[in-house]
Amino acid sequence: MSELVRIVLDHHPIQSAPEEVSIWRNRTFRTVFASYSLSLLGNTFHSIALNLWVLQTTGSAKLMSLVLITHLVVSMLFGSIAGTVADRVNRRRLMVATDLFRFIIVGGIALCMALPDIPFFLILLLTAIVALAGAFRGPAFQASLIEVVGKRGVAQAVAAISVSDNLIRIAGFAAGGTAVAMFGGVFAVAIDASTFLLSGMLLLFAGRFPYAAPERQDREKTSFRTDFIEGFRVVWHNRFIRGVVALLPLVMFFFLSTFMLIQVMAVQVWQASPFVFGLLEACIPLGYVLGSIIIMKFDKRIRHRGKLALISITLMGPLFVAISWLPTAAAALPLIGLVGVLFSFSTTILFILLRVAIDPSLQGRVFGLLGTLTSIAPPVGLAVFSALSDSFGPAIIMMYSGAAMLVAGIAAYMGLRSMREYS
Template identity: 70%
Template sequence: MLELAKNSETNASAVRQQRPGTMSIWRNRTFMFVFSSYGLSLLGNTFHSIALNLWVLQTTGSAKLMSVVLITHLVISMLFGSFAGTIADRSDRRTLMWATDLVRFVLVAAIAVLIYLPGIPFIFIVILTGIVAFAGVLRTPAFQASLFDIVGKEQLTQAASAISVADNIIRISGFALGGIAVAAFGGVFAIAIDAVTFLLSAILLLFAGKFRYAAAKDITKPKASFKQDLLDGFRYVWNDSFARAAVILLPLVMFFFLSTFMLIQVMAVQVWKAEPFVFGLMEACIPLGYVAGSILIMRFDHRLKNRGKWIIGSTILMGPLFIAIAQIPSAAIALPFILLVGFLFSFSTTIIYIVLRVVIDPALQGRVFGLLGALTSVAPPIGLAVFSTLSDLYGPAIIITISGTAMLLMGIIAYSRMKSIRQFK
């Protein structure tokens, strides 16, 4: 562990001295194949989620059964995130990624067949959905931990920012396309198309070629047990000040940001009585702001100094903006404030993901991102449940104000206590 900590410090020092690379990430053949594969895989995830949920709602009319599918995904992510990260660190990450894509192709195709056949017990679809979710949990830390080895330190900011932009665009379009496909062609067709995206993703990964990580493994060292690797991951996060701070800060940011934005939607309907056109603009403001922020991060790359202060500063500023939004009398006036919140959200999340990829030893990144993925997947649903209940009791404006105040205090505490993030250059 001492050696890994030294490697972390070496990487942290290196990122401060990095210089712009001579080759664009768009000329990196491996990155382009992996980037395209990630896009298709993410499209498959979002498409599958909305298509299956809409099919359940249309065919059964039961919100309870739809919630079973959602809870299945949540529980799988929460329970197996750290295990998945350990598996990613012990495996050839490229192989793990294309193998899980192929597994999801087969399983999602099977789900399409099952919903086509009449009289199939719903439990079978839930079981297959759980396995699909588990395969997705395995793939996520493998992808997150591979980026450093594909593009190197010099192009890491550009690559991570490009992925952030694509991530938002694909998530939005995936939900929209999934809903359109179910409405126009039915659940069977929509889920079958979803299966194809996973197959294409696996094929692109096969064309990507081997990652440098696979070639760089030290085969002279005896391989530790799975349990030892799993525990080493937890110890590393606990002992490394930056990793520990990130694992605390990011889930909290997700908790408050996503829950508060949900209440802003409630406020738009219940208080502002927003017209459909204005409501649609409001829905677009967060992703547009996020994409704009990610593009700026990618554009300025090595000229962006004091990255730690950008992370915490953007977190602090979101608090007063939420408080201001709660006092605004109409949705139209709130639009620029919501856009700015999305912009700040990109700085509080995208930069920290970039830094994590640089300061953490590549051999441990799967475990760190696996644990982080588990926590960030659990925090928003808990926040949504708590905030929606409080909103019903006291109204959305009051809860948004309280949430904004809590986020402001959280940012101030982070600036005071999380020295490893604050001082990062």
């Protein structure tokens, strides 16, 4: 990074915000929140635009799946490494660098798409580089959130990020598909590149994070290997952190896999109309948004948060069983929406507790490891559940999945005492 950019990054004075001030009155948070939303929009926009372009130009679903697999493999391989890097450097600088780097590389992908006879391997290689940059930005952002709002603002901030996640992903996929249909894949990917540029510029002028720890050079220096191992040691030796890191991927495994079975049931069993199917697709994100808004609104009044998260996980199991017994998609809509609310309560609250429990200097490593595990669990679950659904039908597999989730939730409630008693 040039000296000029470094001066701009470090020139802003550290802001001092009162602990009880709303996160929306925190200028740094508003700027970082806008940057995150733009970066996420770029990710979703890029994903759908590139996938549609590959499918339209090659007609090969296999090549399109290679793009998805590339993102997955890069996330799995580099999550923990990226988290360690995020704990060793200035996280804001790292996020700025990755955003500006992705702007250049995604612009290069758009150029390759515009030129004739460009080998697909080159586009796939550039896609892997974009995914690698994203893998480094993820834990840097997750770990820096507490540096922006402090511990008292974490609950509201995480809930706000959860709302943004769902709304931006829906809007990003819709906007990406529309842009490809109207203007073509090259234009869509070029627009996508601009979102990363804007995201980086917002971070560049956000000012130093109010609650950031001292610079790395002012602290005791340790080797990268030592820091890398320390991340795993912290997770392994802390019961609460170990429980959350183990539980979140398990929840993702059951939830996303079972929701896929609901989609299969809507088509094969319920024979839902396109309108009802669209409502079904919207129920989960809308329920998630509602749950996140409740947490954001009443976070100071919520007590026994660990217990609430575990109960929410447990209750999703019986709801999935009930949904598998229903005769129509319309009758399942309220229960599916409720599942979305419970999913929000469980995951959002666990992410909040994790940020409060972990020392800020270690959060990059923990969230990097968590990102790796949560990126592995859903594809494995989808592969297993889809194969079982083809053999035995979606309803019976959903019923057993709900029962297994109920058992797992009860076991977690009984066994994870440190989480159950965390308020």
